[in-house]
Amino acid sequence: MGRRTSTLVAGLVVASLTLAGCGGSDTEEKKDDGGAAPGFANGFVVEPDDSGEPTRGGQLEVVTYSEARVLDPVQTIANGSSGGTEMAAVYDLLVRYDQDSETYVPQLAEALEPNEAQDEWTLTLRDGVTFSDGTPLDADAVVWSLDRYVEKGGGQASFLTHAVRRWTAVDARTVRFELSSPWSDFGYLLSTGPGMIVAKGSDQGEAFTPIGAGPYEQERYTPQEELLLTAREDYWGGAPALESLRFFPISAESGRLDVLRNGEADMGYLREAPTAQEALEDGLGGFMEIGSISRGLLLNHREGSATADGRIRQALMHALDVDVINQRTAEGKGLVSTGILNELSRWDLETEPLAHDVEAAKELVEAAKADGFDGTISFKGVAKVSEAMGVTLQGLLSDIGLEVSLDYVPSVTDLVNDIYVTRDFDMVIWSFGMPDRAVYPELYEKVHSSARGNSGGSADPELDRLIEELGAATTPEEQQEVLEQIQAQWNETVPYAPLGATPEWNAWGEDVHGIVPSIDSIMLFDGAWKD
Structure with missing residues (x-):
């Protein structure tokens, strides 16, 4: 949610979004743009061209706002500025927020369905999904990971236990969530830290080992230098097109734009208005998200x-x-x-x-x-x-x-x-x-x-x-x-x-394709590729 991550915007398309609380919405959109900086937008900055056959191979270079020192959803805030995208590559998300339908849709899970009162939700898992260590991602694994998240005090643990009274493995592929009160946007919780399912093997050594069911796994991490993730051939959705993802941090906003400009980075996280305006003038694409108090x-x-x-x-x-x-x-x-x-x-x-x-x-x-x-x-x-x-x-x-x-x-x-x-x-x-x-x-x-x-x-x-x-x-x-x-x-x-507000912008050029945004500036790379 945490955690966060938002934008300055003109021509903002504010669709009928609800509060991630109960009920839907049919109130009018706000029509005044408030004098926002021209060119900023909520959504894709440039409509992506993901047509054609994905090019296989290669490494995506990603310059980050901060360094994700531990890829543990308990220890690291699950949003795009602080490691959420890196963790989603390793663990995937049970569900993701779909920008087009403005709803939460299955990602790693097969389905998420509420009862009529929306105070009980049933999660159905895909058959045959495994973690990178070969163990099954079944209902028991989901329950164990959620229990661990609460016991170890994950960033959204207090809200998770406030909103959900209990979660139970009904059978190997089914988890039932009983809510404290009706909530139409319960999927939000499963699209952030709690929805990043950690394998039991992660906690078996002296230090935490990131073991997930996502499209990539950790190859190496060098503090203050880089995090390298490599593709899983046995990912449930098929082997990713990109062979690897390399994340490296640069604290200075101008430095991140510089490496995007000179080609050292394919994708970068920008959040300061002046730099973002420069990047817009450069013609960079990517995805912005709008929020308040960013x-x-x-x-x-x-x-x-x-x-x-x-x-x-x-x-x-x-x-x-x-x-x-x-x-x-x-x-x-x-x-x-x-x-x-x-x-x-x-x-x-x-x-x-x-x-x-x-x-x-x-x-x-x-x-x-x-x-x-x-x-x-x-x-x-x-x-x-x-x-x-x-x-x-x-x-x-x-x-x-x-x-x-x-x-x-x-x-x-x-x-x-x-x-x-x-x-x-x-x-x-x-x-x-x-x-x-x-x-x-x-x-x-x-x-x-x-x-x-x-x-x-x-x-x-x-x-x-x-x-x-x-x-x-x-x-x-x-x-x-x-x-x-x-x-x-x-x-x-x-x-x-x-x-x-500030522009929370995952920026990339026209040679990058197939990146899918979720919520809180988290990007998904399972279908990503570059020319």
Whole structure:
């Protein structure tokens, strides 16, 4: 879901997407493009030409935003920016999100069917599918992998156990899921981390070994250099056309575009508006995904952090001049918003976020100082990548009486460690990533007090209640009403500081074919090939 991952868009085709909550939707599309950057689009940037006979052989070179150090869905966030695509190549997905039908369709599984009430779902597995170690992927294997995901605390484990009361192997090819309440988009869970089925053999050695039923298997991994995956001849869907996939990380956005331009990479992950605009002008294709809060400040609510004080969090929101931030960090090309849903979302909220108000921010800071706050706060980001944001925030927050220290780490992977392991931060530039079709699960995982993915440690019983109410909403009108209340409560507690959306773009050239997008910027390579 996690985890995230979104875009700035004009000419946006916002179809009738639901919240990944209950019920369908027939509300009108939002017609105002909000002045989004021209040329950005939700979906394929250039309509792919996948006609003709696939060329067999060759290696696809993929430059990544961050390094997937362990291909374990428990340990690695399953989205396109942090290893989700790499893991999908090894494990496949039980189901995937289909962009054309806007539904979840079978991938590794043969079928996923609900009962009439949509509170019980039956997963049917394909016959004869095996993991790369030769063991069968049957119902017992699915149950074991899901149990492992929960026991070891996977990123979406808390939402999985909230949404699903139990899963049971009915027979060798059938798994029954009994939900806590009706949910029409249950397939979402099986298209992300929980739907990446890990073989029992993965845990039998001293270190984790990635063993999956996907089209590729891990050949080697060299930290900070490369991850090499090689094709499985016995993949259930037939041997992939590509012999291998090579992933290598480059932290700097400009560096990723450079290797796409000079041919060192066939595919790359881009997410900054100015660079994406350059790539559009270069004629690159690929797939973009739109969501909300894909650019913002993760705030640490834990004791000892400056942002543990709700007054400081509200002061930050009042101090954030997103137009200034946009000019100084995105050349004025970003889609900015301090609301939980950006202006390209189909959910057009009437409830306004906290307004830019320097005087209100100053008063909140002074009140905190009167109670002993020392006026200092830290900003953490990635060296070079986050420095423009850090300096901009330093200036804006000094105007309200805050002294900002800047702390830059070498890579996104190091930043992930500080957020999820050491929890050493006050505020950090971070992507929430909330597609319209997954607002309910994403809100739950990111800010519900019981969610493991709540990396800021926010805990607000009223916001918890509203998120749960959102999941129980059965119509678009009910969902809209609850979202209005969530925005109002967000203004009170400020669990996270939204800044807007960014282009989450898996970019590739015209010589790459057959890549299939799913959700959360995860790409599938089982049918991929290149000229």
